[in-house]
Amino acid sequence: MKLYRTAAGIxxxxxxxxxxxxxxxxxxxxxxxxxxxxxSTLLQSATVSEAPDPKMILAPIESGEVWAAGxxxxxxxxxxxxxxxxxxxGTFYDRVYEAPRPELFMKATPHRVVGPGAAxxxxxxxxxxxxxxxxxxxxxxxxxxxxxxxxNDMSSRDIEGENPLYLPQAKVYTRACALGPCIxxxxxxxxxxxxxxxxxxxxxxxxxxxxTPLSQMKRSPLSLIEYLYRENTFPFGAVLLTGTGIVPxxxxxxxxxxxVQIAIEGIGTLVxxxx
Numbered sequence: 001m002k003l004y005r006t007a008a009g010i011x012x013x014x015x016x017x018x019x020x021x022x023x024x025x026x027x028x029x030x031x032x033x034x035x036x037x038x039x040s041t042l043l044q045s046a047t048v049s050e051a052p053d054p055k056m057i058l059a060p061i062e063s064g065e066v067w068a069a070g071x072x073x074x075x076x077x078x079x080x081x082x083x084x085x086x087x088x089x090g091t092f093y094d095r096v097y098e099a100p101r102p103e104l105f106m107k108a109t110p111h112r113v114v115g116p117g118a119a120x121x122x123x124x125x126x127x128x129x130x131x132x133x134x135x136x137x138x139x140x141x142x143x144x145x146x147x148x149x150x151x152n153d154m155s156s157r158d159i160e161g162e163n164p165l166y167l168p169q170a171k172v173y174t175r176a177c178a179l180g181p182c183i184x185x186x187x188x189x190x191x192x193x194x195x196x197x198x199x200x201x202x203x204x205x206x207x208x209x210x211x212t213p214l215s216q217m218k219r220s221p222l223s224l225i226e227y228l229y230r231e232n233t234f235p236f237g238a239v240l241l242t243g244t245g246i247v248p249x250x251x252x253x254x255x256x257x258x259x260v261q262i263a264i265e266g267i268g269t270l271v272x273x274x275x
Contacts, residue, residue, distance in 0.1 A: 001039055002182040002268070003029075003147070007056040011049070012039055013182070019046040026062040031237050033144040036185050059115030059179045060138070060149050064236035066113060066177055067228055068134070068153055070103035071096050072219050072243030073212070102219055102227055105167060107153060107241060108177040119275040121175035122254050126156035129254045132244040133198040133262040135190070135214065137221050138183050139238045143229040145221065147185040150262050150270040151241040152178040178260075179239060184267045189221065190214060198246045199261040200254070208252055212245035219243075 001014040010021040010029065021042065023029060032038055071093050096103045114120060122129040136151035154177065160170035192215035200208040221242060228240055254260075258274040 001036075001043070001185050003039070003060070003185050004052060004182045005058045005060050005062065006052045007058060008052055011052050012043060012046070013051070014043060018049050018051045019043055020049040021046070027064070027236055030060075030138060030146065030183070031140050033140050033142055033146065035140075035146040036187050039185055055117065057116050057181050059110075059113045059118075060181075060183050061110050061113055061179055061239055063110060064234060064238055065106065066108040066110075066136075066151075066179070066239045066241065068105055068107040068151075068171070068241035069219065069224050069243045070105065072102065072217050072224075073245030097218065102224055104224075104228055105171065107171060112172070112174055113177045113179055114175050114272065115178065116180040116270055116272070118178070118272060119175065120152060120154050120178050120260065120272045121173070121275060122154070122256070123156050123159070123173060126159050126170075127253065128158035128161075129154065129156050130248050130252065131155075131198065131200070131254065131260045131262070132241075133196050133246055134241040134244050135194075135196060135217075135221075135264060136179060137225060137240040137242060139225055139228075139234070139240060141234055141237050143225060143234075145187055145225060147183040147187075148190065148264075148267055149179050149183050149239065150181070150264050150267055151239070152260060152262055152270060152272060153241050153244065154178075177241075178270060178272045180270050181268050190266065194265045195263075196246065197263045199263075200248070201259045201261070202255060202257070207258075208248045210246040210248075216245045217242060 132153035138147040156170040197211035263269040
């Protein structure tokens with residue numbers, strides 16, 4: 001089933017039927033370790049409703065934090081090494097790709113996140129910007145995986161490549177993260193063959209596209225969650241981006257008015273313009 005946060009309330013879609021929940025407390029709902037079974041029970045007596053207006057759909061986060069894992073795909077490892085080579089940091093990414101401990105970093109707080117249809121942003125002090133399409137894990141305060149959404153980890157590659165210590169500036173800024181359109185509610189792991197795809201359009205023409213299966217991700221979702229929650233607490237839970245295996249060529253950079261579409265099988269499609 002799919003859970004939507006909207007300006008008109010909380011909706012659940014299951015088997016092409018829509019239900020509006022009586023509760024409006026999104027944070028309490030997604031903090032439940034038993035969310036999959038809880039929603040199944042609610043829907044047994046819920047009234048079927050009309051689908052919400054797509055323009056009303058919000059990012060599936062109200063409180064909490066968005067974190068991200070880096071260098072989880074071989075393609076991202078190679079790209080990050082190329083970025084940082086001139087700054088002397090190229091081998092850092094090769095080493096973290098092979099290491100037991102993953103790279104984890106804070107990506108966004110809710111006010112820096114946009115939902116479907118809202119514009120993601122490229123920094124005015126950067127000349128090389130790309131979207132990073134990622135599977136996002138939705139995790140409760142207790143560290144329980146209760147679902148998945150789609151994430152766009154906007155990145156300024158030239159800033160990060162200048163010096164690896166500039167990673168927060170390359171990754172964390174206003175509207176540098178998009179999430180949505182829903183949470184696929186399940187405590188089961190997605191099939192390894194699940195495809196993530198990216199399409200970037202400019203003036204109506206596709207200027208880049210690519211796809212990768214989850215099987216190309218080196219680290220497992222549960223191991224990433226375990227490391228994130230080590231010696232750390234998340235009173236409102238966390239959304240954890242799991243890295244990207246789709247990287248446009250070095251000659252490509254986003255431009256204002258581009259459109260980014262990220263699709264993940266079983267979840268849906270996240271569409272955002274660029275400004």
